Amino acid sequence: xxxxxxxxxxxxxxxxxxxxxGHRRLTRRVTDAFPEDKLFSFSVGGMRPFSEMAIEFLxxxxxxxxxVATGKWEQWKEGDSAPKTKxxxxxxxxxxxxxxxxxxxxxxxxxxxxxxxxxxxWENSGINTILYGIENEIHHRGQGYVYxxxxxxxxxxxxxx
Amino acid sequence: xxxxxxxxxxxxxxxxxxxxxGHRRLTRRVTDAFPEDKLFSFSVGGMRPFSEMAIEFLxxxxxxxxxVATGKWEQWKEGDSAPKTKxxxxxxxxxxxxxxxxxxxxxxxxxxxxxxxxxxxWENSGINTILYGIENEIHHRGQGYVYxxxxxxxxxxxxxx
Numbered sequence: 001x002x003x004x005x006x007x008x009x010x011x012x013x014x015x016x017x018x019x020x021x022g023h024r025r026l027t028r029r030v031t032d033a034f035p036e037d038k039l040f041s042f043s044v045g046g047m048r049p050f051s052e053m054a055i056e057f058l059x060x061x062x063x064x065x066x067x068v069a070t071g072k073w074e075q076w077k078e079g080d081s082a083p084k085t086k087x088x089x090x091x092x093x094x095x096x097x098x099x100x101x102x103x104x105x106x107x108x109x110x111x112x113x114x115x116x117x118x119x120x121x122w123e124n125s126g127i128n129t130i131l132y133g134i135e136n137e138i139h140h141r142g143q144g145y146v147y148x149x150x151x152x153x154x155x156x157x158x159x160x161x
Numbered sequence: 162x163x164x165x166x167x168x169x170x171x172x173x174x175x176x177x178x179x180x181x182x183g184h185r186r187l188t189r190r191v192t193d194a195f196p197e198d199k200l201f202s203f204s205v206g207g208m209r210p211f212s213e214m215a216i217e218f219l220x221x222x223x224x225x226x227x228x229v230a231t232g233k234w235e236q237w238k239e240g241d242s243a244p245k246t247k248x249x250x251x252x253x254x255x256x257x258x259x260x261x262x263x264x265x266x267x268x269x270x271x272x273x274x275x276x277x278x279x280x281x282x283w284e285n286s287g288i289n290t291i292l293y294g295i296e297n298e299i300h301h302r303g304q305g306y307v308y309x310x311x312x313x314x315x316x317x318x319x320x321x322x
Contacts, residue, residue: 023296045307045309045311045313046310047310112172127172131180135184135296135299138296138300139300139306140303142299142303142304143307145300146205146208147307149207150206151206152206158297158300159293
């Protein structure tokens with residue numbers, strides 16, 4: 001490996017996928033930590049209940065992976081009604097996990113740097129769109145931690161993935 | 162650029178620094194959005210006030226950059242008393258921003274992948290330690306958003322950096 005190559009290898013696609021799925025496992029545990037009714041109803045400061053945040057993550061994750069891979073930005077299961085139970089959210093979560101694992105190796109390497117209009121709206125490089133998805137999930141999941149604490153529930157450890 | 166090189170160039174060190182400092186600018190705005198007294202006293206669900214989170218970010222950011230660059234893991238301003246005003250936190254924040262910008266180009270490329278024991282405790286690659294620092298900040302900053310909402314204060318937009 002030349003020094004030039006080494007300079008660029010901050011993180012490889014394989015490591016980034018592993019990192020992302022680690023975060024998604026933690027978000028799944030946070031979702032599962034909510035009592036069924038509180039998941040869909042409880043919030044602090046007039047914010048959304050955590051179910052709506054989890055559904056937002058579902059709307060972003062698989063479609064972002066597919067969009068970066070193919071250049072096609074499709075809405076997630078458009079037309080379907082929103083999941084109404086924790087079990088349904090978790091089932092869709094597991095489906096998205098498998099889908100992302102399947103899509104990931106098909107991302108052409110140049111697409112991480114290539115600028116595209118994600119969902120025909122947000123102009124960004126592939127890597128920045130992926131990071132936005134991961135970090136939006138971390139950001140709102142952190143809010144879910146406050147909800148759980150306010151409910152007297154110990155959230156899963158942040159560092160466990 | 163060979164295909165092999167392209168495969169590795171998910172994100173460059175320069176882009177990662179820009180990304181990190183963008184997040185740190187947002188965290189600075191979130192800190193600044195708190196009224197002086199609430200920054201040090203307000204919390205939800207028995208959690209820490211946001212001042213303690215901001216000080217935790219300070220304890221991690223510059224020392225992580227320095228540790229990855231040099232292999233020396235030093236505590237942040239050990240022995241100093243914790244900042245007691247918003248102005249002091251923001252001043253230390255700006256000092257850390259300049260320090261990180263200065264340290265960053267000195268990180269030897271191989272250190273992003275090299276495994277080290279951060280702060281003599283957490284064994285991880287340089288990139289994973291840096292990502293942990295960034296994501297820990299996003300996670301707790303998200304909690305600060307809930308505090309601000311609960312205080313009736315509109316937080317800075319997540320996507321503005």
